[in-house]
Amino acid sequence: MSGVTPFPSPRTPDSRDEGPSPAPPESLIYDWNQAETIPRPPxxxxxxxxxxxxxxxxxxxxxxxxxxxxxxxxxxxxxxxxxxxxxxxxxxxxxxxxxxxxxxxxxxxxxxxxxxxxxxxxxxxxxxxxxxxxxxxxxxxxxxxxxxxxxxxxxxxxxxxxxxxxxxxxxxxxxxxxxxxxxxxxxxxxxxxxxxxxxxxxxxxxxxxxxxxxxxxxxxxxxxxxxxxxxxxxxxxxxxxxxxxxxxxxxxxxxxxxxxxxxxxxxxxxxxxxxxxxxxxxxxxxxxxxxxxxxxxxxxxxxxxxxxxxxxxxxxxxRIPIPFNHPLSGEDAFRTGTGVHASALIKALGRGGDRLADHLYSSVPAREFGREQRIEVGFMSGLSNVRFWLESRGLPSDETLCQEVLCWAKERDRLPREEEILQQVEAHRRRRQPPG
Incomplete structure (x- = not known):
């Protein structure tokens, strides 16, 4: 199991959460597909x-x-x-x-x-x-x-x-x-x-x-x-x-x-x-x-x-494996380890909830089809990935820990599994314990 975080999860506090709810995400999308539609079956x-x-x-x-x-x-x-x-x-x-x-x-x-x-x-x-x-x-x-x-x-x-x-x-x-x-x-x-x-x-x-x-x-x-x-x-x-x-x-x-x-x-x-x-x-x-x-x-x-x-x-x-990039059902269909994408998803979650996040970096609303958006920590991640990953599991997310996990992840050539990230968190905790 890779180190992933499904939505929903604890939301990062954001002053922009206040105020009226945004318009439905669909209303924010300009759909060029409508310029020349596939004829509906008669x-x-x-x-x-x-x-x-x-x-x-x-x-x-x-x-x-x-x-x-x-x-x-x-x-x-x-x-x-x-x-x-x-x-x-x-x-x-x-x-x-x-x-x-x-x-x-x-x-x-x-x-x-x-x-x-x-x-x-x-x-x-x-x-x-x-x-x-x-x-x-x-x-x-x-x-x-x-x-x-x-x-x-x-x-x-x-x-x-x-x-x-x-x-x-x-x-x-x-x-x-x-x-x-x-x-x-x-x-x-x-x-x-x-x-x-x-x-x-x-x-x-x-x-x-x-x-x-x-x-x-x-x-x-x-x-x-x-x-x-x-x-x-x-x-x-x-x-x-x-x-x-x-x-x-x-x-x-x-x-x-x-x-x-x-x-x-x-x-x-x-x-x-x-x-x-x-x-x-x-x-x-x-x-x-x-x-x-x-x-x-x-x-x-x-x-x-x-x-x-x-x-x-x-x-x-x-006994046919699902290709990792298969639409909808592939392991990578709704997950990201990229810092820019993860940061935008987290902001979308804070501003408009799950439906907005579901549309931001996907043309397929994951929840409608039994899936979820997921955030990983890896070599292309930023601090927002790490902080969100930790907070969603009820773990400390202080700056020092986040920086340590991010630096460790960036030295790897693949996305770490969840248990590997948890090992890094435990090692940090032990180092912070007072002697004796």
Missing amino acids: QPFELIDETLRDGIQSPSATNPCLEDKLELIELIQAIGVDAVNLGMPCSSPRALADVVAMSRHIQARRLTITPAVAARTVLGDVEKVIDAVQQGGMPLRLYVFIGASSLRQWAEGWSLDFLANASASTIGFAVREGLDVAFVTEDTSRASPEILDRLFRTALGQGARHLVLCDTVGHATPAGARALVRWTRQLIASTGTPGKVEWHGHNDRGLSLENALAALSAGADRIQACGLGVGERVGNTAMDVLLLNLKLLGWYAHDLSRLADYTRKVSEAL
């Missing part, structure tokens, strides 16, 4: 969490134990996400058993989250999903997927007729068995309109009511995401068949968040994402960062005070 939209399906496909991820999966489902519900993919029942006996157990948990706890599963366009895979529905005792939305791009067809030796026939037989069978089917085309963002037109019309004709557009290798740009979503919505409208559009993005070019927002603005009805952005290769759209931005854009009304709990659980369950 439609209501939903989110589905793919951490327990695509997320655990990361080569570095651990398949969580059932207890961790159940806790994750509770947290996914707590942050207001509409649906959760429970995995692929066809992949192993354990996967099927876990899907059944999670389905029963959702029912027993009366959760409102919608469960879903994935399968290939193979009849045997769908039969396992039917088993999971029967054993779990509740409906499951089926996401049935097939490779769509010419690249994939060439690599596999598939023809478009083969893809269309396989999709038709699998979707038709699933619909006749009472499943709500979403049709997933892998590598959609690199597939031609001719291919997608054939496959989408086939899927809708067989009863699929959701078309999932996959940026499987993170190829898309925001312009490409918008174009693909709009084209798909026009195709659905031309069929006269009800259907919704979902977006599934990967982050190979670092554009997955921007693509998700672009897809929503273009009319996507649901976005798929994973906690911490885990998944194949460099991962998927990060659910936590997506929610953070949706909230700040005013597109998401649900309380997100447990969002940090969710990301910590994803990290713990999948």
Whole structure:
């Protein structure tokens, strides 16, 4: 544990505390973002969490134990996400058993989250999903997927007729068995309109009511995401068949968040994402960062005070460390050891309270998302860091002690841990004790 101080803490006395309360911090910010805004989604939209399906496909991820999966489902519900993919029942006996157990948990706890599963366009895979529905005792939305791009067809030796026939037989069978089917085309963002037109019309004709557009290798740009979503919505409208559009993005070019927002603005009805952005290769759209931005854009009304709990659980369950600089959840997201920054934060705390301090050196109000601003003592610190650190712990903060701790910290090449600073405080106390 590093030597850090969370707000709130004892406030440094300041004559400027007196007088009327300042204006809300938001009123002190000139927002250039409003000059050219991201178009607000024209439609209501939903989110589905793919951490327990695509997320655990990361080569570095651990398949969580059932207890961790159940806790994750509770947290996914707590942050207001509409649906959760429970995995692929066809992949192993354990996967099927876990899907059944999670389905029963959702029912027993009366959760409102919608469960879903994935399968290939193979009849045997769908039969396992039917088993999971029967054993779990509740409906499951089926996401049935097939490779769509010419690249994939060439690599596999598939023809478009083969893809269309396989999709038709699998979707038709699933619909006749009472499943709500979403049709997933892998590598959609690199597939031609001719291919997608054939496959989408086939899927809708067989009863699929959701078309999932996959940026499987993170190829898309925001312009490409918008174009693909709009084209798909026009195709659905031309069929006269009800259907919704979902977006599934990967982050190979670092554009997955921007693509998700672009897809929503273009009319996507649901976005798929994973906690911490885990998944194949460099991962998927990060659910936590997506929610953070949706909230700040005013597109998401649900309380997100447990969002940090969710990301910590994803990290713990999948044994994927949270990068120190990860937005919102990273260790460094709301902490500073720099003297100028710390001094300004302390003044802000004295003048306007926690909300003002939350906005001064951050575009993200930490408390709204379950985090706190933190002040550290280190090689870039000033006396204000040390004094605040000591006072917040009820320790003496006389000038001599503060100077000693600051000089010691500036000689180090990293930020000291809390116990190391406390050792320096104790050593100072002993030196000040009268002999005998």
